[in-house]
Amino acid sequence: MKQRISTSMIVIGLIAVLLTGCSAMETAGTVRNVVEDVAATLPTIIAENTAAVETQAIAQEQPATTAFEASVVPVQDTTTVITGEAEAQAAAQTVTPPDLDVTTQEQFFIDLYQQVNPGVVSVYMTTGGGSGFIIDGEGYIVTNNHVIAEGGPITIRFADGETKEAELIGADPQADLALLKVEAAPGELTVLSLGDSDALQVGQYVVAIGSPFGLESTMTTGIVSGLSRSLPVDGTSLTGSYQIPSIIQTDAAINPGNSGGPLFNLAGEVVGVNTAIESPVRANSGVGFAVPSNVVKTVIAQLRDGGTVRYPWLGIAGGTLSPDMAEEMGLDRDTRGVIISQVTDGGPAAGAGLRGGNPETGLGGDVITGVDGQLVDEFDDLLGYIVQNATVGQTIELTVLRDGQTEIIRVTLGERPAEQTQQQLPQQFEQTP
Secondary structure, rough: OHHHHHHHHHOOOOOOHHHHHOOOOOOHHHHHHHHHHHHHHHHHHHHHHHHHHHHHHHHOOOOOOOOHHHEEEEEOOOEEEEEOOHHHHHHHHOOOOOOOHHHHHHHHHHHHHHHHHHHEEEEEEEEEEEEEEEEOOOOOEEOOOOHHHHOOOOEEEOOOEEEEEEEEEEOOOOHHHHHHEEEOOOOOOOOOOOHHHHOOOOOOOOEEEEEEEOOEEEEEEEEEEEEEEEEOOOOEOOOOOOOEEEEEEEEEOOOOOOOOOEEEEOOOOOEEEEEEEEEEOOOOOOOOOEHHHHHHHHHHHHHHOOOOOOEOOOOOEEEOOOOHHHOOOOOOOOOOEEEEEEEEEHHHHHOOOOOOOOOOOOOOOOOOEEOOEEEEOOOOHHHHHHHHHOOOEEEEEEEEEEOOOEEEEEOOEEEOOOEEOOOOOOOOOOEEE
């Protein structure tokens, strides 16, 4: 069939050449004779071509089509123009791409923005500002601690331009979160819901809305670039340093002024609070960080109840076990878990009998591979579970590898010691006030 179609095209092409290639010296009669001869052969060629297509259609128990229709092959509710049997076979094996209708995508993001933007606010202080969002119809607003840390009057500007003075209910430097409250009538405010940050996947679309550089109600889009990141806590305790667990990394543009603003999934749920960027120039470089919504739920509930947050505390220092470390300790290289390098004297872990490693190498200590029946592959798994799912005074079960043998050790969590002084984030991390 491919040869016959090609023959038809050659014939038609010959006509075009003859018609357009005539010199001024040739007579119209000569051209007419050639065209008439070629035209006389066309019905025969077309009939042969159509008959071949009909024969093939009958063999496949499909309706007969014309030669042109046969070149259009439907693939999973899409229409792809294909010429030739080889190309058609290749198309049938191709995975159908997602709907790429630009107008549909545009309207989706327009609708999403109009749905959630009324719940996003700008937070203004005497010395600067940031962003925030409404989580309760009674007037409760979430933002970053570092946005309001310098103190003074707090002014909230809503998406419709209205402003209200806000009261600070409580702040938590260790998660860099703060809870504010404004006076509001029932039904006056647009409330945003908190989603499940544990359900996020790398590659998932996310949307940030805030006030970068003071430009209110700015929307940026991107994807989840990474999960289970950690940010150092903005403070140092008497017994060591801490990290905010399960941090979300995104390439959605985050800039100064976005701090405290929401990071949304495409369902319009807040899955994170935009907090910091990694940048040598204090502007977006495609690496932004957000405190996960599941940490927000835990912290905000405590701030609302008492204005302070109590963190459960295990009392160890350690890190993720690497293949080389596992091999050096006589374990399989594919062993995963958290190796304990040091146990804090007088802490919960010490009281339960957990063991640290060699003071010089950090090796040889207990390796935590599970907590309350959940696998622990890396340090953030353990830290995230304790912060998001446990409480002070709760007893947890740790699955531990000790000298190559598995043991179950029960530990009653204490309260994380209070901070001693404020400290700056490492230079490569910039908070976005």
